[in-house]
Amino acid sequence: MVDHSWSWLCPGCIPKITRTCLIKSSRSAVGNPPDQSIDQLLYLDIPFPNPRRSEMGIFRKLAGVCVAAALATAGLAAPAQAAVPDGHGFVLWNGAATVPGSTWPAATIVTPGGSGLYRIIFPGQAARGGVVHVTAVSGGPVWCQALRWGPSGADEVVYVRCYTVGGAPVDTPFSAVFASSSPPDGLAGRYGYVHSNPAGGIISQYNSSLLANSVTPLGPPGQYHVRLPGLGTFGPVDGSVQVTAADPNIGAHCEVAKWASNPGGQDVIVLCFDGVGTPFNTWFTLSYQYERSLFGSVAPPRFFGYLWNMPPPPTPNVGPPSTNFNSQLGPGTNTATASGLGLTLVSFRALAQRPDNVQVTAFGQAGEFCNLQAGWGYSGTTVLVRNVACYTPAGARVGSGSFTSYNSEF
Structure with missing residues (x-):
């Protein structure tokens, strides 16, 4: 029987995944980017930990073996020809109903639970693990965060909650996305x-x-170094990042x-804060x-893009072309206007190209949040994100500063 009840949201429901094997990640020397102007833009007063050296080729193969073993341990067979993603969905909630042109699957259901709490059901998208990102849609200082998510029968059930300054729950429109993937890729x-x-x-x-x-x-509280080895690019900054707090108990928000x-991968420093702006684990x-x-797939969708607006001055301060990508027009073609x-x-x-979704994330060091x-x-x-x-x-x-990610289903 599929459980879509509110009782699914409980203090003990956070899934625990036991890592059955250790994989040495590939890391070339990271260091700081050599361009001092880029250093300043990237707030390099927060140092990255010193990287460790490890061999690349053999551990890339071992990683696939270990991921497959982990999937088997979790009760899932590693798919022979899995498509990325395994499951995904997105929704725009206007405060009263889902917006059809910005919701996929079309039958996605949002149920308000009061005090800023919402249950989202993405039909037919059940998948283990994955991530949720959610952005408040509001004319005031409001943010939303993920609480819990997981499969329920064939569906993926996601809970989010929204807050205002001080950490008080508040009802608001929002945009949310779920995605889960597994190898091969x-x-x-x-x-x-x-x-x-x-x-x-x-x-x-x-x-x-x-x-x-x-x-x-x-x-220090609330500071994390996220390392994504193997996703190497030329640097000093390429691509785009989204980060969302997922505290199941109290209001919190995170930023890059x-x-x-x-060439060895991506390194991201994440800062998280509670509802009053105190650094918080x-x-x-x-x-x-x-x-x-942002779902992990490409062609489809053929219509997606992202833009990094670096901290001012000037305002706006659009990042280099490698952080400003348009799947139809190429790098450096999206724009930002104050x-x-x-x-x-x-x-x-x-x-x-509808249906579509937009997510945003703050870039800064002082507890900023964006919606x-x-x-x-x-x-x-x-597409106008206004x-x-x-x-x-x-x-x-x-x-x-901020990151903006636009993604169509097609």
Whole structure:
């Protein structure tokens, strides 16, 4: 019997996945990017831990073996020809109903539970593990976070909750996405994700190179180093990142504080805060995409893009072409326009293809969080995200950096 009841949301429901084998990840020397101007833009006063050297080829093969073993331990057979992703779905909730043109599968159900709590059912998308990202859609300082998710029969059931400044739950429209993948992976581009607990233990992960991701607490509360080995790019920064707090008990939000790309993989520093802006150890999810959709797939979808708006000055401060990708027009073709303090209009030309989804994440070090001031719109084939709005922990608009990711189903 499929359990879609609210009783599924319980303090003991966080899935535990036992790692049955250890995989040495490939790491070339990471260091800091050599360009000092890039160093300054990336807040390099937070150092990355010193990397360890390890051999690459043999452990890439071992990773696939260990992932398959882990799947078998979890009661899932490793698929011979799995498609990435195994399951996914997204939804735009306008406060009263799902928005059909921005929801997939079309029969996705959102049920409000009061006090900012929502249950989402993605029909036919049941998959183990995976990650959830959620962005509040509000004219004020509101954020949303993932609580719990997992399969229920053939469906994927996701719980999210939304908060306002101070950590008080609040009802609000939102945009959410779920994705879960498993090997093999022969697609172009790079893709990976982690779902981490407060101690850095990985609950769920995926890496398109088949190596093992890692999450390392850095000592001070709320600081984590996420390493995605094997997803190498030229650097110093390539692709895009989304991060979402996933605390099941209290309001929290996370942001990207630092990010570096290199031929050995991706390194991301994540900072998390409680509802009043105090650094805070918490669960979180992180996804990395490089010339792939946020679901991990490509062609389809043929319509997706992302843009990094670096911290000001100037305002806006669009990142290099390698962080500004458009699947139809190529790198460097999306735009950002200042719409006021802490407000940025992001435009994705030639990508409008519904159903579709938008997610945003803050980039900074002071507890900033970002949301969507309103649902995205269209002008011909251009997607208009009006606006990405960013706030201080106290709720004042601020010119923070941000990541914006647009993804169509097709």
